[in-house]
Amino acid sequence: MKLTVLGAVALPIVAAHSVQERHNFARQNAAAAPASSSVASVAASSAVASSAAASGSVVASGSAVASSAAATFSSLPTVSWSLLSTNPTAVPISDLVPGTLTTQPQLGASTTFAPGTQPTVISNAPPLPNWQTLSPASYPTLDRAPPTDSPEVQQWIKEVNASGIAIPNLAPTQPGGCAANPQFAADQSRCWWTCGGCVRDSDISDCPDPYTWGLTYDDGPALYTPNLLNYLDQNDLKSTFFAVGSRVISYPALLQEEYMAGHQIAVHTWSHPAMTTVSTEGIIAELGWSKKVIKDVLGVTPLYWRPPYGDIDDRVRAISKAMGLEPIMWTRISPTATFDTGDFNVAGGTTSASQVLQNWQNIMGNVSTLGHGFIVLEHDLFAQTVDIATGYILPDALAFTPKLDIKPVISCLNKPMSDAYLETNDNSSNPLPTASSVNPTFSSGQTGSAQATGNTSGNTATNQSGAVAVGVSSSLFMAGVSFVAFFAGLAVLL
Numbered sequence: 001m002k003l004t005v006l007g008a009v010a011l012p013i014v015a016a017h018s019v020q021e022r023h024n025f026a027r028q029n030a031a032a033a034p035a036s037s038s039v040a041s042v043a044a045s046s047a048v049a050s051s052a053a054a055s056g057s058v059v060a061s062g063s064a065v066a067s068s069a070a071a072t073f074s075s076l077p078t079v080s081w082s083l084l085s086t087n088p089t090a091v092p093i094s095d096l097v098p099g100t101l102t103t104q105p106q107l108g109a110s111t112t113f114a115p116g117t118q119p120t121v122i123s124n125a126p127p128l129p130n131w132q133t134l135s136p137a138s139y140p141t142l143d144r145a146p147p148t149d150s151p152e153v154q155q156w157i158k159e160v161n162a163s164g165i166a167i168p169n170l171a172p173t174q175p176g177g178c179a180a181n182p183q184f185a186a187d188q189s190r191c192w193w194t195c196g197g198c199v200r201d202s203d204i205s206d207c208p209d210p211y212t213w214g215l216t217y218d219d220g221p222a223l224y225t226p227n228l229l230n231y232l233d234q235n236d237l238k239s240t241f242f243a244v245g246s247r248v249i250s251y252p253a254l255l256q257e258e259y260m261a262g263h264q265i266a267v268h269t270w271s272h273p274a275m276t277t278v279s280t281e282g283i284i285a286e287l288g289w290s291k292k293v294i295k296d297v298l299g300v301t302p303l304y305w306r307p308p309y310g311d312i313d314d315r316v317r318a319i320s321k322a323m324g325l326e327p328i329m330w331t332r333i334s335p336t337a338t339f340d341t342g343d344f345n346v347a348g349g350t351t352s353a354s355q356v357l358q359n360w361q362n363i364m365g366n367v368s369t370l371g372h373g374f375i376v377l378e379h380d381l382f383a384q385t386v387d388i389a390t391g392y393i394l395p396d397a398l399a400f401t402p403k404l405d406i407k408p409v410i411s412c413l414n415k416p417m418s419d420a421y422l423e424t425n426d427n428s429s430n431p432l433p434t435a436s437s438v439n440p441t442f443s444s445g446q447t448g449s450a451q452a453t454g455n456t457s458g459n460t461a462t463n464q465s466g467a468v469a470v471g472v473s474s475s476l477f478m479a480g481v482s483f484v485a486f487f488a489g490l491a492v493l494l
């Protein structure tokens with residue numbers, strides 16, 4: 001993949017100009033080529049030695065701004081940060097320009113595996129399938145809500161029905177988040193995480209042991225995932241990767257590399273919608289296709305998932321449970337403060353890289369008060385998010401005292417990696433949900449009828465010209481980039 005190719009593609013970015021209030025998304029065309037200086041700078045040492053404390057006071061859209069699109073974001077505030085350690089080869093923060101798709105040299109996949117290779121990290125894992133025979137035509141269109149009338153989805157609907165797990169009779173929410181759904185937002189019985197941070201016991205939001213970090217990255221595999229894998233490998237770190245099904249089609253070899261290296265692979269939906277806005281059948285399609293493509297590439301089916309934007313309520317919980325998936329969220333310390341680095345929003349232009357580092361500093365400042373371990377939201381989708389992770393966040397975490405125990409979420413739960421997958425789970429430490437004796441009730445209220453009553457025409461994956469339009473109550477929740485548009489842009493490169 002040539003850097004110039006990526007730079008030449010005009011990827012539409014949707015930016016939130018107002019973060020704390022109601023989001024007002026405006027379409028920006030980030031057509032300008034990324035600064036060539038940002039490419040060169042990856043090799044240049046930052047002024048900061050890895051062992052030395054580093055701090056900065058950075059104007060996010062200052063002189064480093066190299067494209068007209070980025071200039072739009074010059075209103076981002078000056079933010080200071082201070083870390084215990086940074087990577088000597090870190091990309092300078094001033095080169096991580098908000099509102100652009102910064103490019104860096106990409107490391108290729110380091111290893112490819114022959115079909116039939118026996119994984120060694122899980123003793124009873126099946127041999128690797130042959131990803132080269134994967135036919136995208138056998139799967140739904142990338143980054144679109146999968147149709148629900150396919151034989152596969154109809155079969156999964158039957159299986160959800162047959163699971164005996166009751167699906168609460170809750171209408172899907174309207175796009176626009178809490179502000180657009182005042183009744184649902186106020187309805188405590190729905191336990192909608194997005195509006196107030198409600199969690200159920202079945203949600204995994206923390207690691208039990210203090211100073212343990214259940215490391216996670218969302219939205220890959222993607223162009224810069226190898227750069228992250230390289231750093232993790234060098235530092236003997238393992239993570240949980242929440243893979244988007246459509247991205248697995250695009251980068252199957254990368255998914256195999258993650259899995260074979262001992263990282264945990266989990267589900268992050270097919271097209272990345274806000275799941276509470278999606279019909280019951282639509283949710284079944286999103287999760288079912290994601291499980292299937294991961295099984296087709298790895299030979300194993302994940303037992304864990306993360307809802308995009310953390311957008312989960314009791315209906316979404318029940319459907320995912322009926323499909324054998326447990327939700328992994330991220331740590332929340334108050335209804336409005338979660339362990340979200342905000343890294344995703346740098347590419348969207350709504351957050352500066354220095355703000356991400358200050359968010360991270362706040363997260364670290366709260367670690368010792370928790371009484372348990374923690375999970376943080378980060379992404380391996382963009383160059384900036386990977387650069388921030390490998391240049392700043394991970395080096396800082398490695399320098400933390402007391403020493404942090406950094407591991408995949410399944411490991412921080414003190415379970416073996418085999419518990420992460422259907423085919424390798426012996427059901428002893430990770431028993432699967434058992435069917436209740438109650439007849440399933442789908443959201444139409446009619447037993448056994450998989451019809452949703454809510455108006456789902458606002459499914460974020462299919463409307464608004466691809467613009468994600470889920471509103472937020474807090475700046476910690478929402479990303480500003482259109483997934484559909486962004487991934488459609490990426491697909492051009494494949």
Ligand SMILES: *[C@@H]1O[C@H](CO)[C@@H](O)[C@H](O)[C@H]1NC(C)=O
Pocket residue numbers: 337361362363364365366
């Ligand atoms: C803990 O987190 C809160 C919310 O992000 C933040 O305001 C506060 O500064 C943090 N505490 C420390 C000691 O960093």
Ligand SMILES: *[C@@H]1O[C@H](CO)[C@@H](O)[C@H](O)[C@H]1NC(C)=O
Pocket residue numbers: 425426427432
């Ligand atoms: C674990 O439970 C699943 C679902 O009930 C079943 O298909 C599988 O065979 C069980 N595994 C073992 C090792 O018993």
Ligand SMILES: *[C@@H]1O[C@H](CO)[C@@H](O)[C@H](O)[C@H]1NC(C)=O
Pocket residue numbers: 157158161162447448449450
């Ligand atoms: C669900 O199961 C019931 C029986 O338990 C059956 O009557 C109904 O047709 C099923 N619905 C679907 C959508 O499979």
Ligand SMILES: *[C@@H]1O[C@H](CO)[C@@H](O)[C@H](O)[C@H]1NC(C)=O
Pocket residue numbers: 455456457458
């Ligand atoms: C569903 O919502 C869309 C947009 O919000 C609206 O245009 C449409 O009329 C609604 N349909 C129904 C049946 O309420």
Ligand SMILES: [Zn+2]
Pocket residue numbers: 218219268272308309
């Ligand atoms: Zn995501």
